[in-house]
Amino acid sequence: MGKVTGFLEYQREVPGYxxxxxxxxxxxxxxxxxxxxxxxxxxxxxxxxxxxxxHTGCPLNNIIPDWNDLVYRDRWRDALQVLHSTNNFPExxxxxxxxxxxxxxxxxxxDNPVTIKQIEKAIADRGFDEDWTKPQPPATRTGKKVAVIxxxxxxxxxxxxxxxxxxxxxxxxxxxRIGGLLRYGIPDFKMExxxxxxxxxxxxxxxxxxxxSVNVGVDVEGGQLLRDFDAVLISIGSTIPRDLPVxxxxxxxxHFAMEFLPQQNRRVAGLPVDPATSITATGKRVVIIxxxxxxxxxxxxxxxxxCAAVHMFELLPKPPDARTAEMPWPNWPMxxxxxxxxxxxxxxxxxxxxxxxxxxNGHVTKLHGIELEWGPPxxxxxxxxxxxxxxxxxxxxxxxxxxxxxxHPQKAGLVEQLGVNLDPRGNVAxxxxxxxxxxxxxxxxxxxxxxxxVVWALSEGRKAARAIDIHLMGTTSLxx
Numbered sequence: 001m002g003k004v005t006g007f008l009e010y011q012r013e014v015p016g017y018x019x020x021x022x023x024x025x026x027x028x029x030x031x032x033x034x035x036x037x038x039x040x041x042x043x044x045x046x047x048x049x050x051x052x053x054x055h056t057g058c059p060l061n062n063i064i065p066d067w068n069d070l071v072y073r074d075r076w077r078d079a080l081q082v083l084h085s086t087n088n089f090p091e092x093x094x095x096x097x098x099x100x101x102x103x104x105x106x107x108x109x110x111d112n113p114v115t116i117k118q119i120e121k122a123i124a125d126r127g128f129d130e131d132w133t134k135p136q137p138p139a140t141r142t143g144k145k146v147a148v149i150x151x152x153x154x155x156x157x158x159x160x161x162x163x164x165x166x167x168x169x170x171x172x173x174x175x176x177r178i179g180g181l182l183r184y185g186i187p188d189f190k191m192e193x194x195x196x197x198x199x200x201x202x203x204x205x206x207x208x209x210x211x212x213s214v215n216v217g218v219d220v221e222g223g224q225l226l227r228d229f230d231a232v233l234i235s236i237g238s239t240i241p242r243d244l245p246v247x248x249x250x251x252x253x254x255h256f257a258m259e260f261l262p263q264q265n266r267r268v269a270g271l272p273v274d275p276a277t278s279i280t281a282t283g284k285r286v287v288i289i290x291x292x293x294x295x296x297x298x299x300x301x302x303x304x305x306x307c308a309a310v311h312m313f314e315l316l317p318k319p320p321d322a323r324t325a326e327m328p329w330p331n332w333p334m335x336x337x338x339x340x341x342x343x344x345x346x347x348x349x350x351x352x353x354x355x356x357x358x359x360x361n362g363h364v365t366k367l368h369g370i371e372l373e374w375g376p377p378x379x380x381x382x383x384x385x386x387x388x389x390x391x392x393x394x395x396x397x398x399x400x401x402x403x404x405x406x407x408h409p410q411k412a413g414l415v416e417q418l419g420v421n422l423d424p425r426g427n428v429a430x431x432x433x434x435x436x437x438x439x440x441x442x443x444x445x446x447x448x449x450x451x452x453x454v455v456w457a458l459s460e461g462r463k464a465a466r467a468i469d470i471h472l473m474g475t476t477s478l479x480x
Contacts, residue, residue, distance in 0.1 A: 001065055002072040006044030012112035013038060017340045024303045027188040027268045029095070030340040031121075036074075039122050042115040043072035049106035053330045054116060057104025059459040060093075061480070062086045064101055064116055071119055080127040083120065085479065088157045088458060089199060091128075092182060094121025095191045097455045098293075098337075104330035128198060135205035138166040144472045147172065147229040149216045149414060152180025153454045154445025155235035156199070157461030158468075161478055163208050165469045170229075171208060174215040176271075180237055182454070184262035187297050189304070189340075193269060217413025226418070231440050231468050234428055235461065236414065238406040238446035244289060248357030253364040255279055257294045257403035264301050281307040285396050287367050288312045289354055290403030293339075298401045300341030310346040311395060317374045317383075318350040326377070353387065357400065367397045409447040425450060434464040435471070442468055 003009070015032035017023065023030050034042075046068035054064045063082050070079035083090050094117055105113030127133040144167045148159045151173035159171045177183050179196040204210065214220060225232050241256045243249070263273045263280075281302035288298045291314030302310045319336045327333045342348065351372040359365045371391035375384040408426030409415060415428060421437040423429040427450050428443040430436050436443050444464035445457040462480070469476040 001048040002046040002069050003044035004048060006041075006072070007047040007107050007111070007114075010041050010045050012045065012115055013042060014115055014118055017343070020344050023189065023340070024344055027264075027304060029192055030189050031095070034118055034122060036122075039115075039119055040072050040074060043068040043070075043119055045107065045114050046072070047107055047114075051106070053104040053106055054101040054114075057330060057332075058101040059453070059456045060086050060462070061459075062101065062120070064114075067123060068114065068116070068119060071123065076123065076126050077130070077132055079123045080132055083123050084127075084133075087120075088160050088462070089124075089153065090120050091124035091195050092153060092191065093455050093458065094118070094124055095195075096182075096186055097453060100332050100453075100455075103332050106330075109329050133202070135202050136164055137206045138164055140166055141168060142166040142473065144168070144230045145170070145228070146231045146233065146468060146472075147216075147225050148233045148235060149225075150180060150234070150236035150445070150447070151175075151178040151210075151212075152235060152237050152445060152457060153182060154237075154447075154457040154461035154464070155180065155233070156203075157458045158233055158235060158444060158465040159208055159461075160203055160206070161462055161465035162468060163203070163206055165465070165473075165476065165478055167230075167469070167472065169208055170211055172211045172214050172216045172220070174213070176213050177269075178210055178212060184265050185258065185294075185297075187261065187301055188265060188268045189300055190297070193265070215413070217415075217417055222414050222417030226438075226440070230472055231442065232418070233464055233468065234409075234414065234418070234420070234436070234441065234443040234447050235445045235457075235464075236409050236447045238408055238427070238451045239410050240407045240426075241402065242404040242407055244354060244402055244404065246354060246356050248359065248364065251357050251359040251364040252362055253359070253398060254357060254400045255402065257288075257290070257298050257401050260401055261294075261297055261301060264305070279399070281305040281310070281399055283308050284398035286310040286399045286401065287395065287397045288401045288403055290314065290405065291316070291348065291350070292403065292405065294405070295401075295403035296339045296341045298403055299346055300339075300344060302401075303341065303344045303346070307399075312346055312348045313352040313354065313369065314348070314350045315353060315372070315385075316350065317372075351385075353385075355392075357397070364397055364400055367395045367400060369393055369395065406446070406451040408450070433467040433471070434460075435467065440471070442471075 015034040017030045067079040067082045099117040102113040163169045323333045421429045430443040434442045444460040466478040
């Protein structure tokens, strides 16, 4: 806890974002910096709640009250040690996590919750600024070799944990740089990529073997991995996007979000983009289908590329502004959320179904849609929808970005070669110890649980690493 009466004396504060007119001219992070004194005051608001529900809200079980209290007492280095005890990369979650811990904060029952996420980010950044965050190579090696396939947050976390346990770990990534969707998905204005680079340098100094531009399942076959390594972890993410099978889908100018976003990340990094497949929103009338995080990333990128206009459509109804009886504390509330990209412009519309696209000369020019009406939830919580007669509309569109989520991991290649079982949703099936149907082959992150949050991927990676260590050694010193 922080100050005993802090939650009564101080109000919640967050640093907010840089001015819109300034930030849409660059790809630097949108966040303002919060001063240490203000952060200490926010740490003081962490109350003596008895049962810290923020622990259960956080998939990593971060020891939040402890590092809030340490920041309040100006003991930043101790706070960093506590933070790193449960989270390998808090500078990632401090930027891109939606903070389910704050939604579960006890103070949030009748007041604004503690500013947990911002304090987490500040602790992690200060650790690097003060050179407190250093490599932690293992004292000895076990002689066991582990292959981790996929370098997103689950793969990175598992790799670091397994390496620190003394195993020789090779992390394979089919892209040219480490990071998965952190690198070539999340825009730089939400998380700059030097944050990944400095963690890669730390892990290299700890002894991790990185193999980039290696498409496992093509360049290296699954059977070869089983022969060369004592254990294999599948952490390839959920990369097959949900499509929109309507007339006109084949027209040029209709793309998946993950065809669009990685290209801009490459441009920001000074890397080449093939002119033949280049996609930009510059001067175009953009429509984004999907109102989640990926859609918001497309929105912010379109603003920075100077689109002519942008609309965002969501199939579901507009969420409420605050909790309702159907979403009581401390559950995660499905309420209306406004990200930095939404503040920058564009029009958001809910309860809209896209019926078809039409175009000229093979290129999309119009979207044809209709408004929907949603009925009340049934006993299972599902809501029936129906089209509203007479609500049909046509919207000019030069670029349509499909941001409707992801279905399951790619099956062709590694997954099929290893012969692991899949669950009914097409994800890699694994037991409570993260082992698949093939002995010695494990799965974690979105590849196992389906599309989810970075914080869940980190949690899965850490838990899978612990399970692999037990499988290889019979015991483990790795934390959960």
